[in-house]
Amino acid sequence: MATLEKKEESRNALQSRRLVVGTVVSNKMQKTIVVNVDRRVRHAEYKKYIVRSRRFKAHDEKNDAKIGDRVVLVESRPLSRDKRWVLQSILRRAGQTAEANV
Numbered sequence: 001m002a003t004l005e006k007k008e009e010s011r012n013a014l015q016s017r018r019l020v021v022g023t024v025v026s027n028k029m030q031k032t033i034v035v036n037v038d039r040r041v042r043h044a045e046y047k048k049y050i051v052r053s054r055r056f057k058a059h060d061e062k063n064d065a066k067i068g069d070r071v072v073l074v075e076s077r078p079l080s081r082d083k084r085w086v087l088q089s090i091l092r093r094a095g096q097t098a099e100a101n102v
Contacts, residue, residue: 018075024065032083033060035073058085068094
């Protein structure tokens with residue numbers, strides 16, 4: 001009975017982790033990427049939508065993500081002073097246009 005409760009608690013802990021979707025802006029560090037996450041906020045007075053952005057450092061174990069990739073991050077325990085996110089998946093790869101023009 002106690003093991004079932006522990007499994008349910010761990011499953012709930014994984015389900016309660018936050019997910020964010022953003023664009024990779026830097027991959028120059030080892031096993032770390034910097035992801036820019038944009039959100040649209042309505043201005044209180046002018047009622048127009050403004051794009052607010054935030055940058056997160058995330059752990060990328062295999063160094064898979066490249067600049068321009070659209071990625072999903074999942075919240076994790078603190079991995080370093082700034083890293084609290086882990087790369088979960090890559091939604092869309094960046095276009096090959098820059099390399100094709102060379």
